Amino acid sequence: MTAPLLACEGLAAERGSRTLFTEIGVSLAPGEVVRLTGPNGSGKSTLLRILAGLLPPSAGEVRRNGKLSYLGHANGFDAQRSLGAEFRFWGADLAALGRFGLSALVDLPMRSLSQGQQRRAALARLAASGAGIWLLDEPGAGLDDANLSNLDRVIADHAEAGGAALIATHRETRFAESKILDLGARA
Ligand SMILES: Nc1ncnc2c1ncn2[C@@H]1O[C@H](COP(=O)(O)OP(=O)(O)OP(=O)(O)O)[C@@H](O)[C@H]1O
Numbered sequence: 559m560t561a562p563l564l565a566c567e568g569l570a571a572e573r574g575s576r577t578l579f580t581e582i583g584v585s586l587a588p589g590e591v592v593r594l595t596g597p598n599g600s601g602k603s604t605l606l607r608i609l610a611g612l613l614p615p616s617a618g619e620v621r622r623n624g625k626l627s628y629l630g631h632a633n634g635f636d637a638q639r640s641l642g643a644e645f646r647f648w649g650a651d652l653a654a655l656g657r658f659g660l661s662a663l664v665d666l667p668m669r670s671l672s673q674g675q676q677r678r679a680a681l682a683r684l685a686a687s688g689a690g691i692w693l694l695d696e697p698g699a700g701l702d703d704a705n706l707s708n709l710d711r712v713i714a715d716h717a718e719a720g721g722a723a724l725i726a727t728h729r730e731t732r733f734a735e736s737k738i739l740d741l742g743a744r745a
Pocket residue numbers: 573574578596597598599600601602603604605
């Protein structure tokens with residue numbers, strides 16, 4: 559059996575004095591896309607941050623096998639730098655901009671890009687990261703229908719190429735998900 563790119567077991571998280579979840583176990587094999595669902599406040603972002611290594615769990619452990627890219631609600635760009643300079647800063651190949659229809663904007667400062675264009679730039683940077691594991695928090699926020707379809711194709715291609723992804727989203731998606739992890743169903 560192929561080793562998972564990411565696996566966790568017995569994960570628990572507390573925020574303030576509240577237990578958000580306990581006993582979470584999930585594993586992502588190459589080619590697997592898992593959708594993370596649950597109502598507002600159920601802990602989706604918290605779980606993604608724990609899996610990315612940005613927050614410690616209150617119990618359990620995470621095993622990562624290979625490079626990981628995390629995309630949260632914030633895109634993490636410097637507003638003053640141009641799109642091209644940001645890509646060079648992150649070591650991302652400018653060619654990835656083409657897939658998201660952004661090539662013509664390469665010399666513009668990030669602050670002059672629309673919200674949707676900035677999200678597309680973050681997704682282009684993700685696609686150029688070469689990471690096998692993608693942890694995505696509402697990646698389609700602010701995208702129009704055409705760009706949502708493009709995003710779903712990019713995710714499907716990532717899985718096809720042997721990557722894995724865990725994606726928190728409230729919307730219906732068109733990529734082939736192998737399972738759903740529902741934090742709401744556990745409450
Ligand atoms: N830094 C923090 N300190 C204390 N509590 C926090 C902190 N960050 C989040 N929380 C709380 O943890 C709970 C889970 O938040 P989280 O953002 O993980 O939920 P979510 O499922 O991603 O929600 P949404 O669907 O609204 O994005 C919420 O009740 C939130 O108020």
